[in-house]
Amino acid sequence: MNKPKISVIGLGFVGLTLAVVNAKENFETIGIDIDKEKIEKLRSGKPYFYEPKLKNYLNKSLKTKKIHFSDDLNQVLKTDISFITVGTPSTANGAIDLSYLKKVVVNLSKILKNKKSTHLIVVKSTVLPTTTLQMVSPVFKKIKNVRVVSNPEFLREGNAINDLEKPHLIVIGESNRKDGDTLEKYYKMFYKKIPEILRVDLTSAEMIKYTNNAFLATKISFINSIANICQKLPNVDVNKIAYAIGKDSRIGSEFLKAGPGFGGSCLPKDISALIEFTKKYDKTNKLFKAVKEVNIYQASQILQIIKEMNLFASNKTISILGLAFKANSDDVREAVSIRIVKHLIKKGMKIKVHDPMAMNNFQKIFGDKIIYCKTIPDCLKNSECCLILTEWNEYKNLKPLIFSKNMHKSNIIDARRILEPSDFSKLNFRAIGLGPQSVN
Ligand code: UDX
Numbered sequence: 001m002n003k004p005k006i007s008v009i010g011l012g013f014v015g016l017t018l019a020v021v022n023a024k025e026n027f028e029t030i031g032i033d034i035d036k037e038k039i040e041k042l043r044s045g046k047p048y049f050y051e052p053k054l055k056n057y058l059n060k061s062l063k064t065k066k067i068h069f070s071d072d073l074n075q076v077l078k079t080d081i082s083f084i085t086v087g088t089p090s091t092a093n094g095a096i097d098l099s100y101l102k103k104v105v106v107n108l109s110k111i112l113k114n115k116k117s118t119h120l121i122v123v124k125s126t127v128l129p130t131t132t133l134q135m136v137s138p139v140f141k142k143i144k145n146v147r148v149v150s151n152p153e154f155l156r157e158g159n160a161i162n163d164l165e166k167p168h169l170i171v172i173g174e175s176n177r178k179d180g181d182t183l184e185k186y187y188k189m190f191y192k193k194i195p196e197i198l199r200v201d202l203t204s205a206e207m208i209k210y211t212n213n214a215f216l217a218t219k220i221s222f223i224n225s226i227a228n229i230c231q232k233l234p235n236v237d238v239n240k241i242a243y244a245i246g247k248d249s250r251i252g253s254e255f256l257k258a259g260p261g262f263g264g265s266c267l268p269k270d271i272s273a274l275i276e277f278t279k280k281y282d283k284t285n286k287l288f289k290a291v292k293e294v295n296i297y298q299a300s301q302i303l304q305i306i307k308e309m310n311l312f313a314s315n316k317t318i319s320i321l322g323l324a325f326k327a328n329s330d331d332v333r334e335a336v337s338i339r340i341v342k343h344l345i346k347k348g349m350k351i352k353v354h355d356p357m358a359m360n361n362f363q364k365i366f367g368d369k370i371i372y373c374k375t376i377p378d379c380l381k382n383s384e385c386c387l388i389l390t391e392w393n394e395y396k397n398l399k400p401l402i403f404s405k406n407m408h409k410s411n412i413i414d415a416r417r418i419l420e421p422s423d424f425s426k427l428n429f430r431a432i433g434l435g436p437q438s439v440n
Contacts, residue, residue: 001185004080004120007032009073009104011039013265013331014124014153015085016047017160020054023061025190030079031069042069050357052328053161073107074360081120081186082108083151088125094272096128098135109139109351112146120182126270129206129275137175137202141147146364147179150202152209158328170197173205210277213270213289219255220262221294225434227258238433239417258433260336260366260389260415262300263325267296268334273385298339302387302415305430309411311385313419314348317408319383321376324358324388324418332361337389345369354379391416400424 004027008019011033019031033039041048045059061067068075069128076082086100099372101123112119121140123132132150140146150173155163170187174180180199200208227238238258246253260266275288306312325335332338335358344351351370355361359372376398380386386403388395396418403410404427412424414431421434 007079010086023067095276096273132202150205173202221291233435236435261295265336315384317350323355330357
């Protein structure tokens with residue numbers, strides 16, 4: 001097999017990362033998207049969102065001419081493998097919206113109808129079990145040279161390129177062995193040291209993706225439920241509880257960080273889609289709904305702490321450090337900061353915010369309803385409460401002095417558990433999952 005030429009359809013966070021890393025690995029790559037403005041930006045070497053290493057890889061690949069961008073789907077004809085990475089957002093009731101996928105698949109079938117050489121379509125977009133089998137494959141059934149496989153991704157924002165270069169597993173879903181072999185051969189060219197590859201049927205591959213994300217979401221809602229109890233118990237700290245249970249290899253230490261709840265473009269959307277999907281197969285299931293409800297409730301926990309500190313009032317100023325749904329990202333989709341700020345605005349509080357990267361995206365939502373501060377001291381100035389919502393490195397090293405020097409009253413709420421409580425014992429310090437500190 002010669003080195004296949006790659007097309008990536010849908011240049012969102014997953015698609016763009018995938019396209020750029022393919023080009024960096026010397027695969028001729030075409031990135032396709034209907035958004036002309038996006039294409040223009042990418043052609044001039046400017047990714048439209050932040051992701052570590054992405055800009056660097058993009059510009060290197062533009063220089064070597066291994067990557068091209070186009071808004072014309074017909075470009076797939078120049079390639080051998082098409083990865084579909086279009087968005088599968090939530091509809092109003094939380095179900096999955098497959099309209100982008102459907103459109104791409106139908107258009108691809110028209111374009112690839114007479115292709116002489118074999119073309120492999122790889123469904124990477126997150127889709128519910130049976131979608132590829134029942135919705136994608138049938139469209140190409142009568143087209144001799146087109147094959148369809150499923151290949152879910154497990155990329156984390158802020159770490160996407162590393163995750164792509166060193167995946168913990170590659171899952172290939174196939175309806176016949178030959179199709180999966182083609183993708184496996186491509187991966188053998190892509191990786192110098194090939195990761196473990198699991199070959200399953202189409203629907204199992206899709207089920208693996210949902211199970212993976214649902215389990216991660218469950219772990220977070222679980223530890224947040226524990227945190228909310230710890231918060232009431234004298235001298236108890238959820239971080240110590242999480243550390244201890246994480247040492248049990250049956251549990252594992254990852255994804256046990258209590259905080260303001262999970263956000264982002266994946267976990268909330270996927271758990272909602274799974275709830276809707278599960279209704280068809282298991283009407284008695286309660287777990288996924290509970291995971292979602294615990295997550296939504298976690299924002300109220302933070303508001304409750306503000307209330308307990310007597311700061312929930314229209315004449316008070318509050319400073320929020322961190323708006324992105326997680327550190328190393330400028331993404332505010334489903335970020336808890338949005339829900340909290342909406343509540344505080346309703347209450348009439350004066351809100352000052354700071355984030356190293358996500359302020360532009362936040363401003364698109366809240367406009368001039370809040371105050372955007374370029375520096376941390378600016379944000380803290382004359383405020384009566386500081387709420388930390390994202391675990392940025394620059395917040396981890398903050399010392400008590402910066403709060404006491406700038407704030408009107410040093411009330412601090414660490415919703416990310418990034419500060420050492422004992423350093424802040426002289427200030428009015430509260431944190432998620434941290435019980436009242438008293439002498440035993
Ligand atoms: C997630 C999955 O990890 C990834 O495999 C999938 O492909 C896409 O969805 P991502 O949304 O980028 O990735 O972020 P992730 O690191 O999983 O964090 C999701 C949310 O959970 C963030 O808001 C994060 O702050 C929160 N989180 C994570 C916790 O509150 N506690 C934890 O212990 C871990």
